[in-house]
Amino acid sequence: MRCPFCGSEDSQVKDSRPSDENAAIRRRRVCADCGGRFTTFERVQLRELTVLKRSGRKVLFDREKLSRSISVALRKRPIEPERIDRLVSGLVRQLESSGETEITSADIGELVMIALRELDPVAYVRFASVYRDFRDTADFHAVLRELADETRDPLDTGNRFGGDRDGLFEPKKL
Template identity: 70%
Template structure:
């Protein structure tokens, strides 16, 4: 592993431990040339994935880019980093085990939206507004309407009787 500070190729591993619920290995490294310290992660990669963009361009799948886009949607939201990491790892595993070497960027976007919808409604709306290229306020209203419909059945349920309360005839 090359040192990111001086470019030296002979770095030493000082500490290794499991990370991300055992899905990765975290390694602390040190460069003997410049004494720089840095961290690397080692993950299982089932296959090399190619993302097919809307423009027709093909680019290699980048887990870090997926992580960054989810982080932007979740900026300043009260979501634990472990839950975010589980979402990114879950989407990546789902893509790798899907059987296809080429994946449409739309499919990745839909998986992210589905994951964010279960994680944080505000982040879901943020991501959807960029992903679906919202142009007007009515685009937001339509999306918020779908969120409201999902929550409406739970709100319309009759109140449950208190424990120990008897039903009156």
């Protein structure tokens, strides 16, 4: 493993342990040349995935990019980092086990939207606003209505924010 500090290819493993619920191995390493210490992770990769972008360009799938985009949507939300890692691992497993080696960015985006919708509605709206390229507040209203309709009690005559669709942001009076 190449040292990130000096570039030497001579490093030694000092400690190994399972991480991510035994889905990866965490290794602490030390460089024999400069003495720098660093951590590496080993993960099982079922197949190498290629992402087909909307522009037609093909790029290698990047787990870290997926993790970053989900983390941005979940920023300042009460979700533990371990739960985010499990979500990302689950999505990657789902993509790898699909049998396809080429996956469209739209398919990945839809999978993330489904996962975020179940995990945290605020993160779902944040991600949707970027993924679906919201242009104005009407786009936000549509997604919020959709979420409100899903969570509304069928016996309730109004939505959870107010008594009618026009009062979407008016809280119910208790």
